[in-house]
Amino acid sequence: MPDSVKPENTQPDVAQPGNGQPGNGQPRNGQRPYIEFREVSKSFGENAVLDRVSFNVMPGETVCILGRSGVGKSVSLQLLMGFLKADSGKVIVAGEDITNFSEQQMEAIRKKVTMVFQNGALFDSLTVGENVAFPLREGGGLSEEQIYEIVDGLLKMVGVQEMRDLLPSDLSTGMKRSVAIARALSARPECILYDEPTTMVDPLMAQLLGDLIKRLKIQLNLTSIVVTHDMRLAKKLADRVVFLHEGNAIFFGTSAEMEKSTEPIVQEFFELDELKLEC
Numbered sequence: 001m002p003d004s005v006k007p008e009n010t011q012p013d014v015a016q017p018g019n020g021q022p023g024n025g026q027p028r029n030g031q032r033p034y035i036e037f038r039e040v041s042k043s044f045g046e047n048a049v050l051d052r053v054s055f056n057v058m059p060g061e062t063v064c065i066l067g068r069s070g071v072g073k074s075v076s077l078q079l080l081m082g083f084l085k086a087d088s089g090k091v092i093v094a095g096e097d098i099t100n101f102s103e104q105q106m107e108a109i110r111k112k113v114t115m116v117f118q119n120g121a122l123f124d125s126l127t128v129g130e131n132v133a134f135p136l137r138e139g140g141g142l143s144e145e146q147i148y149e150i151v152d153g154l155l156k157m158v159g160v161q162e163m164r165d166l167l168p169s170d171l172s173t174g175m176k177r178s179v180a181i182a183r184a185l186s187a188r189p190e191c192i193l194y195d196e197p198t199t200m201v202d203p204l205m206a207q208l209l210g211d212l213i214k215r216l217k218i219q220l221n222l223t224s225i226v227v228t229h230d231m232r233l234a235k236k237l238a239d240r241v242v243f244l245h246e247g248n249a250i251f252f253g254t255s256a257e258m259e260k261s262t263e264p265i266v267q268e269f270f271e272l273d274e275l276k277l278e279c
Helices: 073-081 103-109 128-139 144-158 173-186 203-220 231-237 255-259 264-278
Strands: 035-044 047-057 062-066 088-093 113-116 191-195 223-227 240-245 248-253
Touching (some): 062 231, 073 223, 173 203
Parallel strands (some): 047 248
8 A cells, every 4th residue: 555545643552441431531551532522412302312421532443332223323423523513512533622613623623534434425426446536636736647556555455446447336335335445545534433334235245344444453553433233343343342322321341341241231232143143
């Protein structure tokens, strides 16, 4: 992969959690969290989706947000990207309190943090290569030859190099997500947010996408949040896990610590995962 597509900042090593409880944002081993929710609440009408939720993500760390559908997992990502605003609490990204940022202020944050959407959010009329090249052309300062080389390296990295000239409509759901990851990387982010990366794909593609996300974390040392209901994916990727239930973060810690949790809904997730493996 060409140097020009690597993240601008080299992230420190992952910090390990202590007691499995939501952090308070204090420095750990000289580091401060890259992302932090401090008592964040968000409601839609009378539906309290998030109720004083707190967690943090250290530089270079992968945190998975687990929970049933409708518990605020994707809403958390939208708060981080500034697509939604918290009703109360603080949302910290890259050391800045973005809670009340304007759209113009969020533009600078979105250069550091990018999101891979469930549907890929690719431009239908552009080829795979043109989709990945889009952020590079928007940023300026690169020749077409340089852009071609970077795009080629990114497509090769995510395993879809031979699909460069295809349109998104020619791709499977899993391939669209691989291309979306390549496009996200072309923006040279410090952090990537993944929204249900293995939803609606077959088990083999789910495994390939999980392996890809893990490999990118190791190679590029990216900070990341993965929203998922897939326990196996969380075990593969997560340094720590946030478990959301009925608007609350009922668990925050490592996968190993989560296995010892006495919360009934957490144990139910593990039991369902074991049933899937037996099938």
